[in-house]
Amino acid sequence: MDHFALNGGVMHAEDVPLPEIAEVVGTPVYVYSRATLERHAQVFRDALADVPDKLIAFAVKSNPNLAVLKVLGAQGMGADVVSVGEMRRALAAGIAPEMIVFSGVGKTAAEMTAALEAGIGQFNIESEEEGLELAAIAAAKGLTAQCTLRINPDVDAGTHDKISTGKADNKFGVPISEAGQIFGKLAGLPGVNLRGVAVHIGSQLADLAPLETAFEKLGALVAALRSAGHTITHVDLGGGLGVPYRMGEVLPAPAEYGAMVARVTKDWGVKLIFEPGRVIAGNAGVLLTRVVRVKRGIKDPFVIVDAAMNDLARPALYGAYHHFEAVEPSAAQMTANIVGPICETGDTFAMGRECDALEAGDLAVFRTAGAYGATMASSYNSRGFVAEVLVDGDRFAVVADRIEAGAIMDAERVPEWLL
Numbered sequence: 001m002d003h004f005a006l007n008g009g010v011m012h013a014e015d016v017p018l019p020e021i022a023e024v025v026g027t028p029v030y031v032y033s034r035a036t037l038e039r040h041a042q043v044f045r046d047a048l049a050d051v052p053d054k055l056i057a058f059a060v061k062s063n064p065n066l067a068v069l070k071v072l073g074a075q076g077m078g079a080d081v082v083s084v085g086e087m088r089r090a091l092a093a094g095i096a097p098e099m100i101v102f103s104g105v106g107k108t109a110a111e112m113t114a115a116l117e118a119g120i121g122q123f124n125i126e127s128e129e130e131g132l133e134l135a136a137i138a139a140a141k142g143l144t145a146q147c148t149l150r151i152n153p154d155v156d157a158g159t160h161d162k163i164s165t166g167k168a169d170n171k172f173g174v175p176i177s178e179a180g181q182i183f184g185k186l187a188g189l190p191g192v193n194l195r196g197v198a199v200h201i202g203s204q205l206a207d208l209a210p211l212e213t214a215f216e217k218l219g220a221l222v223a224a225l226r227s228a229g230h231t232i233t234h235v236d237l238g239g240g241l242g243v244p245y246r247m248g249e250v251l252p253a254p255a256e257y258g259a260m261v262a263r264v265t266k267d268w269g270v271k272l273i274f275e276p277g278r279v280i281a282g283n284a285g286v287l288l289t290r291v292v293r294v295k296r297g298i299k300d301p302f303v304i305v306d307a308a309m310n311d312l313a314r315p316a317l318y319g320a321y322h323h324f325e326a327v328e329p330s331a332a333q334m335t336a337n338i339v340g341p342i343c344e345t346g347d348t349f350a351m352g353r354e355c356d357a358l359e360a361g362d363l364a365v366f367r368t369a370g371a372y373g374a375t376m377a378s379s380y381n382s383r384g385f386v387a388e389v390l391v392d393g394d395r396f397a398v399v400a401d402r403i404e405a406g407a408i409m410d411a412e413r414v415p416e417w418l419l
């Protein structure tokens with residue numbers, strides 16, 4: 001069921017007409033559906049019903065909004081974080097520290113210290129160097145960090161190069177060929193309890209085969225580590241499951257993913273950790289925008305909207321497709337270039353796109369914007385930071401204020417010697 005659908009000719013988020021949100025909050029604004037977030041959490045959980053011992057840790061980077069984390073925490077999800085900032089958000093949303101997993105290649109000493117002090121459940125160590133540093137910090141505090149070693153399995157995820165993380169030349173994890181040796185070195189150190197391995201080969205995966213290959217490689221590694229005398233109790237399988245961005249696009253369903261995981265891991269005898277982001281939040285949000293004007297083009301007209309690449313960076317960064325449609329569509333269609341107001345040609349959401357006919361003042365949405373949307377916003381062109389709204393049935397709340405350009409300027413200082 002789609003919680004962003006037409007009702008009486010007007011697109012609603014659940015039971016709230018989007019024009020009402022635009023009226024009260026202004027545009028551009030991200031709009032999330034609580035019911036969709038909850039349904040996605042449940043679908044993912046159900047998909048893994050055959051995995052007896054597990055933690056599903058939402059990838060906070062995909063949507064770190066506190067209200068979103070609160071909704072997902074209440075669904076029993078933990079959190080996968082990559083900075084102390086994300087960790088603080090997860091804790092503030094009431095997610096228990098034991099359910100927090102800390103990934104990332106560049107954890108600083110200060111971040112490791114803060115995470116140890118918070119008592120988080122797991123560090124995914126991404127290099128020998130990081131493991132040595134974490135062990136020293138923890139041992140000096142008389143603490144033990146619960147850890148897995150992230151493995152780079154050298155598997156091509158078949159996704160966009162910029163979001164592929166499991167090929168040998170990517171910065172993530174330790175090469176699988178050196179994993180046994182590095183594991184042996186780190187496992188003996190005071191300050192760490194190295195109890196497993198982790199993998200995450202990329203995001204927006206449209207095919208389960210690379211994931212299965214990576215998991216099989218990990219299974220073989222677990223067996224080899226056990227033969228070498230190590231105790232392996234935890235395996236983190238990361239996130240990465242893709243979602244449909246185009247109408248009618250079919251991707252592997254969470255149930256197919258869950259069945260594959262259950263089959264590949266059935267004899268591992270470990271607790272499995274999952275780090276889904278996009279599959280939970282992606283289709284739970286839209287970016288609501290208003291058409292500023294329609295400008296004649298040499299070929300197609302330019303529909304200039306008030307959202308821009310600073311609000312939704314994915315098209316500019318990855319050439320990503322976001323379905324675009326009118327909030328109050330007529331039957332008429334047009335072919336248009338959909339662009340934002342920023343002074344870069346890259347501020348283009350789509351070229352030559354068939355879409356609902358639009359005029360200045362009309363409202364429209366970019367779909368599938370709940371993951372890697374607001375979280376990647378910037379204030380480029382001094383446009384401020386976009387607002388976020390959460391809908392719940394027939395009510396809605398602003399869950400992130402729009403930060404106006406003036407407020408950002410207020411944080412800046414001209415030194416006395418320039419006055």
Ligand SMILES: Cc1ncc(COP(=O)(O)O)c(C=O)c1O
Pocket residue numbers: 059062080103104165200202203204238239240241275276277278279371
């Ligand atoms: C370590 C890690 N875990 C989880 C995720 C979440 O990925 P996705 O949103 O594709 O599920 C990412 C992002 O790709 C990641 O880098």
Ligand SMILES: N[C@@H](CCCC[NH3+])C(=O)O
Pocket residue numbers: 061163203204314371372
């Ligand atoms: N930012 C990327 C996903 C990155 C995943 C992070 N590991 C996107 O929008 O598709």
